[in-house]
Amino acid sequence: MAKEFEPNIIGFLCNWCSYAGADLAGTSRIKYPPNIKSIRVMCSGRVDTVFILEALRKGADGVLIAGCHPGDCHYQSGNYKTNRRIRLLKKFLNDMGVEPERVRFEYVSASEGQKFAQVVTDFVNQLKKLGPTPLKEIA
Amino acid sequence: MVDLKKLRESTEKIINRDDVKYVIGWEKGTHGFQVTPLFITSSDDVERLIFNPLCVHNLTVFLMLQEKLPLRKGAEEDKRKVGVIVKGCDSRAIVQIIQEKGLNRDDVVIIGIPCTGVIDPKKINKKFPNQTKTVDIDEDANNFVIKIDGKTHKVPKEELLMDKCKQCQFPNPIIYDVLVGSEIKTTGKPNYKDVESFEKKSLKEKWEYWEKQFEKCIRCYACRNVCPMCYCKECMVDQLNPQWIRRSVNVSENTAWNIMRAFHLAGRCIDCGECERVCPAEIPLVKLNKKLEKEVLELFDYRAGLDVDVKPLLSMFKPDDPEEFIL
Ligand code: SF4
Ligand code: SF4
Ligand code: SF4
Ligand code: FES
Numbered sequence: 152m153a154k155e156f157e158p159n160i161i162g163f164l165c166n167w168c169s170y171a172g173a174d175l176a177g178t179s180r181i182k183y184p185p186n187i188k189s190i191r192v193m194c195s196g197r198v199d200t201v202f203i204l205e206a207l208r209k210g211a212d213g214v215l216i217a218g219c220h221p222g223d224c225h226y227q228s229g230n231y232k233t234n235r236r237i238r239l240l241k242k243f244l245n246d247m248g249v250e251p252e253r254v255r256f257e258y259v260s261a262s263e264g265q266k267f268a269q270v271v272t273d274f275v276n277q278l279k280k281l282g283p284t285p286l287k288e289i290a
Numbered sequence: 291m292v293d294l295k296k297l298r299e300s301t302e303k304i305i306n307r308d309d310v311k312y313v314i315g316w317e318k319g320t321h322g323f324q325v326t327p328l329f330i331t332s333s334d335d336v337e338r339l340i341f342n343p344l345c346v347h348n349l350t351v352f353l354m355l356q357e358k359l360p361l362r363k364g365a366e367e368d369k370r371k372v373g374v375i376v377k378g379c380d381s382r383a384i385v386q387i388i389q390e391k392g393l394n395r396d397d398v399v400i401i402g403i404p405c406t407g408v409i410d411p412k413k414i415n416k417k418f419p420n421q422t423k424t425v426d427i428d429e430d431a432n433n434f435v436i437k438i439d440g441k442t443h444k445v446p447k448e449e450l451l452m453d454k455c456k457q458c459q460f461p462n463p464i465i466y467d468v469l470v471g472s473e474i475k476t477t478g479k480p481n482y483k484d485v486e487s488f489e490k491k492s493l494k495e496k497w498e499y500w501e502k503q504f505e506k507c508i509r510c511y512a513c514r515n516v517c518p519m520c521y522c523k524e525c526m527v528d529q530l531n532p533q534w535i536r537r538s539v540n541v542s543e544n545t546a547w548n549i550m551r552a553f554h555l556a557g558r559c560i561d562c563g564e565c566e567r568v569c570p571a572e573i574p575l576v577k578l579n580k581k582l583e584k585e586v587l588e589l590f591d592y593r594a595g596l597d598v599d600v601k602p603l604l605s606m607f608k609p610d611d612p613e614e615f616i617l
Contacts, residue, residue: 200550200553201526201534201550204534204546204549204550205532205534208542208546221609228607231607231609231611232604232605232606232607234607234611234613235590235603235604235607235611236604238589238611238612239553239557239586239589239604240553242585242589243549243552243553243556243581243582243585245493245496246488246489246496246581246582246585247496247497247500247545247549248493248494248495248496248497248498248499248500248501249493249497250493285497286542286545286546287542288542288543
């Protein structure tokens, strides 16, 4: 029997909220799929679009960017700016023929372990439907 | 068309100022329909200055390409201004660069020309191929008047104009110190017809379309070098550590390059069309830029290069920016 497609996800998690949120999910033993590899960044605003593209090209099927809720960013406005950038990037990916659903931006606070698990589960299911990314680099 | 005598007079006045280093304009090329950029460093050069519908180049790129050599000990930096001649679209690049704080308004002297449209070099070279001698071009209201070997050809403007000029919304420079000639009335509206028909394609069709285009890219980076908005000290494509885009010329690296280039110009591209003009592989880069321009307009109601006091698109936000969250 063919094995089910297991998507790879790279998660860029903000140090001040979502990274702690993911930690909370772990310490509270909330179950979520192991497809995500987390990278801690100091703010969701740190995530340059070139990081996202690189992840998609190096084998990620989806990229999750998670940051503080509006108004809660440690650096005031990082998350607002990221929201703009990601919104636009998704539109643009769609224009290029890449499914925009492969990039996802979410607000997850340090107390939202449950939400983090939910987001990842959801994302994995979505990516399973989409299959592997067309952007993957030719070695 | 602009009165050349007046243009030269204005330029002469400016180059004779003590605080101006040089003025950038156009001069006749060496053959055919070619016109090349001219750097006027003294009033002697002014007689070489021209302006006609072949002056396609957006000269503002040279403002950002100024060579700054290391100074000798005790030597003082040359702080004189640079003059530049601009058409309507070109001027938007200056506005945008000032917005981004890439350039100081006081460091440039801008000579503006209300523009009636320029000729697409590809179109004219196709119509009159293999011209070795330089050709003189004039225009009346609806035609270009082209003199080749003593023979005069009248060609309707529609046939030769750059596509961008047919839908030009800003023929009058947005920013200038001197305006040569009087402002032109315009009926141009943003036109996204080309883009709209593209939008109807399915994801797969879009991907295949661009893959076919990017396959042709030879990674000469002419599109970047000619673009006034590509003035990063180190372009991400040249960066080695980390190396975001590999040197190899294959469809995957080419796609990555073209995606990043276009995205870096989102909300910044002022639609001068220079990138597409210089691309040797004839990749429809303007279509790519236009698509992003439309997205930016729809999402954030924003257009690049219209107002020096506005903040750049991606370095500001509004609390009510559109969001799309599922949870
Ligand atoms: S000018 Fe054309 S061929 Fe050259 S790098 Fe740009 S897109 Fe590629
Ligand atoms: S991307 Fe092309 S059209 Fe846009 S500003 Fe640069 S050269 Fe001009
Ligand atoms: S492509 Fe991007 S990094 Fe390179 S010069 Fe243009 S804006 Fe800068
Ligand atoms: S600090 Fe968390 S998004 Fe900016």
